[in-house]
Each structure stands twice: as structure tokens, then as C-alpha cells.
Amino acid sequence: MAKQLAFYFDSSVCTACKVCQIACQDKNNLPAEIRWRRVIQYGGGNWVRDANDKSLLIPSNVYAYSVSMACNHCENPICRDVCPAGAITKRSDGVVLIDENKCIGCRYCEWACPYGAPHFREDQGVMTKCTFCEDLLAKGENPACVDACVMRCLDYGELDELRQKYGNLDAIEPLPSGNFTSPALVLTPHKHAQPSGKGTGHILNLPEEL
DSSP states (O other): OOOOEEEEEETTTOOOOOHHHHHHHHHTTOOTTOOSSEEEEEEEEEEEEOSSOTTOEEEEEEEEEEEEEOOOOOSSOHHHHHOTTOOEEEOTTSOEEEOTTTOOOOOHHHHHOTTOOOEEETTTTEEEOOOTTHHHHHTTOOOHHHHHOTTOOEEEEEHHHHHHHHOSOOOBTTSOOTTTTOOSEEEEOOTTOOBTTOOSOEETTHHHHO
16 A cells, blocks of 8 residues: 555543644644634433432433544545645645645535535635644654644554554544545544444534534
8 A cells, every 4th residue: 555644543532622623723823713623522321210209310321532533634535536626635645735826715625525624714715624734744743733632642653554553443423434535544442432323422512513
């Protein structure tokens, strides 16, 4: 397989502190409403009648976990395939980039991406997204989100090497199946994580996501 850089995320120890999200915004000088990396909180459970007092409801099978998500620099980037301006390219190291000088702001990539990775900048009229901190990589440094993670939930490296170390899982709820774009992503699931497409919960911070 050709060289493919990928992100690794360990959901089992993520505390949803969102430092990765903030570090990304700070490093890239992004406005508050644009989050190239974002932390999605997912959970569920039920309410049942208290056995001793039927007038009371108590939580049952409650669970919650978080997923830190950015552009997955997919092996088959659908964003690139739908771009009519040819503004999106995939480098030899697997990093997918948007050339803002070629972008016409049609937002096709935004609609096509199953991860919601491309973001439209109203003030510039172009699409933007995670660049894998290409400038830091060029200096032999880590992506800002990786260095910022206080729980060391995030890492990056060659996709094959990450899979050998952590396994082949690339999707849990609420992420879509990896079959669509073959994301360059490896996950360690939280103990309560549910398979993609079979979830019984919902996104808990949806107002923030919107």
C-alpha cells in the first residue's frame, strides 16, 4: 500500500476536555464557529420505575463516551472526487488538502463528506478543513491536536503501523461505516461504544455541533 498517514484515537480514555479542539482552532486561527477537529459526545440509556416507589423514575443502562474527529484523510476521499474545480488533492503521504486559490465555494465537498470535515468560511468564500498540520509535519513535529491531548488519546503515524499496533477498527457510533471512504483512522473503542449503524443512543452535544 502507498504511504498513508492516519490518526489514531483512543475513546476508552477520552474525557471530552476538548483541548484538542481548542488547540486546533488556536493553531489555525479559526473563528469560533469553525472546528476542524471537534469532540462528539454520544450516549443513551432509559428511565425505569423505582421498584420501591412507582412515582419515581431512575436511570437504567446509562452510558456515554466521546469521539474526537477531524478530517480522516481518507484513502478514497469522496470530497476530492466531487470537487468540480479540482481544488482537492491527495498527497503522496496520504494527506488530503484543499487549494483555497482554486476553490470556488460550491460546497459540494461539504455535502459529500460523511464526516462533516470540510467547513465553509463565509468571510473568505472558500472551503477549509484539517490539513494534518502539514507545516508542522514538514518540520518533523506532531499535529497540534496530538501534542495538546492531555490524556494522550490522539496519535498519528503510518496507517499500516497503527493497524498492526491497535487493530483495524475505523468506526463506532455516531461515525458512519468506514466502507464509504476508507478513512485513514484507527480507533480503540470505549467499553460502551456501539457499532456504527447499530447505535441506540444519540449525540449529546448536538446543539454545539449545529
